[in-house]
Amino acid sequence: MAAPTTPAEIGGIGHSVQRKEDARLIEGQGNFLDDIDLPNTLHMAILRSPLAHARINGIDSSAATALDGVVAVVTGDLMDQHGLAWMPTLSGDTQAVLATDKVRYQGQEVAAVIATDPYIATDALELIEVDYEDLPPITTPQQSLEEGAALIRDEKEGQTDNLAYTWETGDKVATEEAFAQADQVVTLETHYPRSHPAPLETCGILADVNSVTGQATIYMTSQAPHAHRTLFAMVAGLPEQNIRIVSPDIGGGFGNKVPIYPGYVVATAASLLIGQPVKWVESRTENLISTGFARDYYMKGELAVTDEGRILGLRVNMLSDQGAFYSDAQPTQFRAGLFHVVTGSYDFPAAHIDCRGAFTNKAPGGVAYRCSFRITEASYLIERLVQNAAYEVGIDPAEMRLRNFIQPEQFPYETATGFVYDSGDYPTALRTALDEVGYEDLRREQAEARAEGRLIGIGIAHFTEAVGAGPSHTYDIAGLKMIDSAELRVHPTGKAILKLGVKTQGQGHETTFAQIVAEVLGIPANDIKVEHGDTDHTPYGLGTYASRSTPVGGAATAVVARKLADKAKKIAAHLLEAAEEDIELASGVLSVAGSPDRSVTIQDIALAAYTNLPEGMEYGLEDVTYYDPPNLTYPYGSYIVVVEVDPDTGVWQVQRMVALDDCGVRINPMIVEGQICGGLTEGFAMSAMQWITFDDDGNCIGANFMDYLVPTAWETPRFELLATEVPSPHHPIGAKGVGESATVGSPAAFVNAVIDALAHLGVRNIDMPVLPDRVWAAIDEAS
């Protein structure tokens, strides 16, 4: 990797600067939503449906209203009077805020109590009587699309079945031709189960609407405060200048804090109507059963291959379980996110993807859980398919990948579904990881172990991600273009404040974005304060998710810093009495080319910007940039997992996990590695233990941390991290984004490892999570 160009005391790109935010978070000085107290705050609790599908014949809230300390009970009828019983979703559907007609999933919001303290609000929930009339629950998308299935969205005009959307892409005819030429067709049908981002801090809001001025100050656990301000203005009809969204310290988001939830709308409406601040903080169970889930894709992939292991084409049929409302957070023109990145890291001419989504009696959501819009599912499918194809063709799974990789000289490379990959060197990445793990020796050990009745498996995944949404010609959410911004002000003493449209939830923006400025201007990273999350004090942007902060907001930061560098050079030319084009800027020193002793520092320039300027130049050293990326960025990685499976119990243990990531230029290698370790842990969780499932009545199983499993350090394997660094050619600093790579790439590596241990028995699929009973059953059936 490239060595840093700035000294450590400046801390530009490539330095593992300690995270500036850690001291306050570790010492208990963070400021999370529930830490914020305002005078006269009321507390809200939400009554949720115990049933998955039922008509509401009536709600009696008189006993709750009469309870001492209860200020109001809000029902769907009351919301309806204000036109707020329903709200739009980010995928063009509508979603109930409080149910008026029927409940469509267990945990759906039915009523809300506003009380003087949260205990009383919870007590009052038990006093609300709802008259439910059972309707048949639909718990799978297959069931949902059967002829004669009960209509879940009977309120929706023109909706006659439970189909949520259809979407296809690629070239169907070319793909059929490719399949006609294939020696073999390798098929994999698998379910990527429903999971949940489960941030440690649940979602919440403190809405403070001033009844006199109409000013709405809304503290909210938001990954996208600016987009939320605009959506609040559109949905609630509040004038946008009167809405201030403040997203304080966020205890993890992972996509869960992108949507607008009914609780936010009810709390804001209640504050508006009552004239006092209203706070609502979800319980763990509320978060798990009602807020944005992820995945739940039933996928059938077919790969057309030759006897030499050459891939000719890919065909995918996908059915998604959307829950009761189609509320995926995703770019408008793509109905299944960026699932069409399913062609992966491979060079083949034809693909066709056919997607359908169905409504079911389950919670809505479909958020990108640490994923750039459904890329996790796509990446999983292609890496599982390629591994299986290797078994069928009879060549090594690593060799299968090497034979089909897009080659370094093919970039920029247009895939069969229209992505234009920016850069990469896949063969070097995979070979480096194979060398590190000692692949050939492992294959020998595997053969020896099999002879002794022991089961060892080696799983590979070589993923390519598409992140940094996105270019305005293609990407918008609810009509808002996915640009982002940075505003940089350098104060007279040479210290700076950087204001961002993106919003950290733990990614380390306060450190890494300061490092970008430090790189360009040479102002030490520790002299730069990064502000974000408050819409009154930061420029507009679409927020932090889909690994877009560095590709878009980071690019904006580099560009604005360069604008200031240009002005700094003009001022330096004035101070040094030299020509502007002769001024060079390196590590905060501006000098005249060829005369290094004729120099000034960036701090001198900052003072001059407010005291001593050339004739006609405007005072100050500040600017703002809105960045519209020319393309997505395409980070990738080669992951290898070694497992041993206990044939008597199906329990599997990870022996090794080697993860090579190429995310382009690494701004802060330590933070990048932290992101990768976190993502690998989440990938391991999904492959090994973590899912939300439902019984036949639609009861959610996975409603608390006893049933929804988040691995601890004890279960989590040790990770061995490697890196290569192929910069993005179109990003101002060559960075690609990394937050989600490991979550996207690793599940296939873990699952492939277990399959590889059993491949000689003929096992080709075990659905995630790869629970020991499923492994044992697969062995049992095969032998």
Next chain:
Amino acid sequence: MFPSRFDLVVAQTVGEAVEARADAGEGGRFLAGGQSLIPMMKMRVAFPDTLIDINRIAGLDAIERDNGHLHVGALVRHADVVASGVTFGAIASAAPWVADPLVRNRGTMCGSVAHCDPEGDWNSVLLATGADVVAHGPNGERAIPIADFIDGAFTSTLGEDELVVGLRIPVPSGRSGGAYLKLERKVGDYATVAVAFHLELDDSGAISGAGLALTSVNPINNKVGDAEALLVGQQPSAELFAEAAELAAAAAEPRDDVRGTAAWKRQVVRTYTKRGLAAAAQQAEGS
């Protein structure tokens, strides 16, 4: 996660605690570590009117050997059992597998025993080693054999006005070994399947005493009497343990659930029984 309203009584002596319990009647509950009670209250699955806090009562926090028995007081935390040098066999083996480090620091062994959760670890261990539960009520103390103490899932034969003040576990005098094998999905999870083993050997090396009990695969923690009877009097061997494993697997009544299929759980009982008996025998032979 806001519990409903309750009163709190902080007892300073066993007498005070028992009296407060009698006063509170049906709505009263003792609070020691709260490892199960407090989550149940937060989820409003339990809503006692009165909590009687026994944590300040002096003299209930000892774990010690005396007169051939291991005595465990009502305020001995799981972490104390892990750290103790006076435990043995299955008890020492099981302690680090109880819940997670946070729960082990607060939760008590006696509280877990009294809770009678069929997915709890300790009652299987005590069914294997043998133990008396010492209860204190208005009429003084009585000792209840563990098998009689467990009445059903979440129910015991403890009187409403009785407090579990300790456990009395016989310490084997001769060669002995034990183990607790637990399959859990992650740290802090209940057992998917667990099996407790206790073996005593006579001078000839034959098995003179055997205990075997199952966790999470029956409506209550299940002592497998026929497997124990099979083992006693025999020389330890892989064939014998395989036979016992079949009896243990047959005694299990697992159900299909989110943790796994019944057939697989039975297979785990079978596998663990073979492995656990071998481990216990090896420990006994080396003792």
